[in-house]
Amino acid sequence: MLDANLKNQLKAYLEKVTQPFEIAASLDDGAKSQELLGLLQDIASLSDKITLTTDGQDARTPSFAINRPGEETGVVFAGIPMGHEFTSLVLALLQVGGHPPKTSQETLDQIKALDGEMRFETYYSLSCQNCPDVVQALNLMAIFNPNVQHVAIDGALFQDEVEAREIMSVPSVYLNGKPFDQGRMTIEQILAKVDTGAAERDAKKLSEKAAFDSLIIGGGPAGASAAIYSARKGINTGVAAERFGGQVSDTLGIENFISVSHTEGPKLVAALEQHVNDYEVDVMNLQRATGFKAAETEGGLHEVTFESGATLKSKTLILATGARWREMNVPGEQEYRNKGVAYCPHCDGPLFKG
Ligand SMILES: Cc1cc2nc3c(=O)[nH]c(=O)nc-3n(C[C@H](O)[C@H](O)[C@H](O)COP(=O)(O)OP(=O)(O)OC[C@H]3O[C@@H](n4cnc5c(N)ncnc54)[C@H](O)[C@@H]3O)c2cc1C
Known part of the structure; x- marks a missing residue:
C-alpha cells in the first residue's frame, strides 16, 4: 500500500513513539477493507510499539481506532486517510504514542479542563485542503481529554450517511449527533465554541486592558504588516482579529509572493505570526469587532466594541478587515449555505461522486 519512500519516512517518524498502542480495525469483505488492511499492516510493520488487531466492532467499515493499552483513546478514522489526511493519520499515531504536540500548554490545559461527554464526527474528503486542520484539532482534543471522542469520516466512502445528513460541503462537523460547524476551523475556534465560559473570561480580560497607542482590527497580511511597522517604531500596539x-x-x-517562488497559506500564516510575535504586539485572536465610536476630541480615545461584549480603547485605529466570500443576496442563499451553496469545488466535489 505504501511505497518504499513513504515507508522509510514514516518509519523515521514512528521512532518518536514512546508508548505502545493498538490499532483496532473494523473490516468487512469489501475491496476498501482489504486496502485499509494493507495500509495498517504496513504501518504496524514499521514499529514494534504498534499492535494491529482486526476484531474492531465499529459499525462503520472499513474503520480503525487508535487506542492506548486498556483505554479507548477516542480517535477513530472511518475510511482510508490518505491524500490530505495522511498527515492527520501520522500525527494521530505519534500523539497517541506519547509524542508531544506542537500546541501551547495553555491550549492543552483548556482541552483537559473541558467538561461533559463530546462525541464529534467530521466528514472530510481526501482532496479537501481545509479538512486536516479540523480533523487534527478534534483528534488532539480526544487524545487529551477522555470525555472527547472523534470519528473522522471520508464522505466519499460513506455516501449513505452524507445523503441522510444532507451534507454538501466538507469539513462538516457534528457534535453529539447534531450539526456543530462547517469549514476550516482552528483548535482555538473550536475551543471557543465548546468552552463558553472562556469567551466571558476573555471579554473581561480584554476590557481591563489599558488603552493602546495603535489598535489594528484584522490579522491578515495587511494587519500583520501594520502591527510590525507600528511596533518597530516603539508604538504600543494591539491586533484584534476574528481569525489571525x-x-x-x-x-x-x-x-x-515576490522572492518566494512557492509557499503554502498555512506556512505563510505561521511565518506572519512568528514575525508579529518577534515584537511587543498584543495579539487578540478570535475577537470579532462589531462597532466603534470615534474619539470626541482631538487626541482622545477611539473605542471598539466586540461581539463578546468586550471593549478596547486606542489613540489610533487601523481597520484592515480585508474581504470575505461575496454573497449574491438571492433567496435561499443563507439557508442553503454549505447545503448546495458552496465555495470550494475541489473540496466538496468527492461528495457528489457518480
Ligand atoms: C482561496 C484564495 C486564494 C488566494 N490566493 C492568492 C494568491 O495565490 N496570491 C495572492 O497574492 N493572493 C491570493 N489571495 C488573496 C489574498 O489572500 C488577499 O489579498 C489577502 O489575504 C488580503 O489581506 P488583508 O490583510 O487585506 O485581508 P484578509 O486576508 O481578508 O484579512 C482580514 C482580517 O480581518 C479580520 N476581520 C474581518 N472582519 C473583522 C471584524 N469585524 N473584527 C475583527 N476582525 C475582522 C479577519 O479575521 C482577518 O484576520 C487568495 C485568496 C483566497 C480566498
Missing part, C-alpha cells in the same frame, strides 16, 4: 491569518489561511499554493 485572514484569507491566506484558506490558500494552499501561493506562487506570486
Whole structure:
C-alpha cells in the first residue's frame, strides 16, 4: 500500500513513539477493507510499539481506532486517510504514542479542563485542503481529554450517511449527533465554541486592558504588516482579529509572493505570526469587532466594541478587515449555505461522486 519512500519516512517518524498502542480495525469483505488492511499492516510493520488487531466492532467499515493499552483513546478514522489526511493519520499515531504536540500548554490545559461527554464526527474528503486542520484539532482534543471522542469520516466512502445528513460541503462537523460547524476551523475556534465560559473570561480580560497607542482590527497580511511597522517604531500596539491569518489561511499554493517562488497559506500564516510575535504586539485572536465610536476630541480615545461584549480603547485605529466570500443576496442563499451553496469545488466535489 505504501511505497518504499513513504515507508522509510514514516518509519523515521514512528521512532518518536514512546508508548505502545493498538490499532483496532473494523473490516468487512469489501475491496476498501482489504486496502485499509494493507495500509495498517504496513504501518504496524514499521514499529514494534504498534499492535494491529482486526476484531474492531465499529459499525462503520472499513474503520480503525487508535487506542492506548486498556483505554479507548477516542480517535477513530472511518475510511482510508490518505491524500490530505495522511498527515492527520501520522500525527494521530505519534500523539497517541506519547509524542508531544506542537500546541501551547495553555491550549492543552483548556482541552483537559473541558467538561461533559463530546462525541464529534467530521466528514472530510481526501482532496479537501481545509479538512486536516479540523480533523487534527478534534483528534488532539480526544487524545487529551477522555470525555472527547472523534470519528473522522471520508464522505466519499460513506455516501449513505452524507445523503441522510444532507451534507454538501466538507469539513462538516457534528457534535453529539447534531450539526456543530462547517469549514476550516482552528483548535482555538473550536475551543471557543465548546468552552463558553472562556469567551466571558476573555471579554473581561480584554476590557481591563489599558488603552493602546495603535489598535489594528484584522490579522491578515495587511494587519500583520501594520502591527510590525507600528511596533518597530516603539508604538504600543494591539491586533484584534476574528481569525489571525485572514484569507491566506484558506490558500494552499501561493506562487506570486515576490522572492518566494512557492509557499503554502498555512506556512505563510505561521511565518506572519512568528514575525508579529518577534515584537511587543498584543495579539487578540478570535475577537470579532462589531462597532466603534470615534474619539470626541482631538487626541482622545477611539473605542471598539466586540461581539463578546468586550471593549478596547486606542489613540489610533487601523481597520484592515480585508474581504470575505461575496454573497449574491438571492433567496435561499443563507439557508442553503454549505447545503448546495458552496465555495470550494475541489473540496466538496468527492461528495457528489457518480
Ligand atoms: C482561496 C484564495 C486564494 C488566494 N490566493 C492568492 C494568491 O495565490 N496570491 C495572492 O497574492 N493572493 C491570493 N489571495 C488573496 C489574498 O489572500 C488577499 O489579498 C489577502 O489575504 C488580503 O489581506 P488583508 O490583510 O487585506 O485581508 P484578509 O486576508 O481578508 O484579512 C482580514 C482580517 O480581518 C479580520 N476581520 C474581518 N472582519 C473583522 C471584524 N469585524 N473584527 C475583527 N476582525 C475582522 C479577519 O479575521 C482577518 O484576520 C487568495 C485568496 C483566497 C480566498
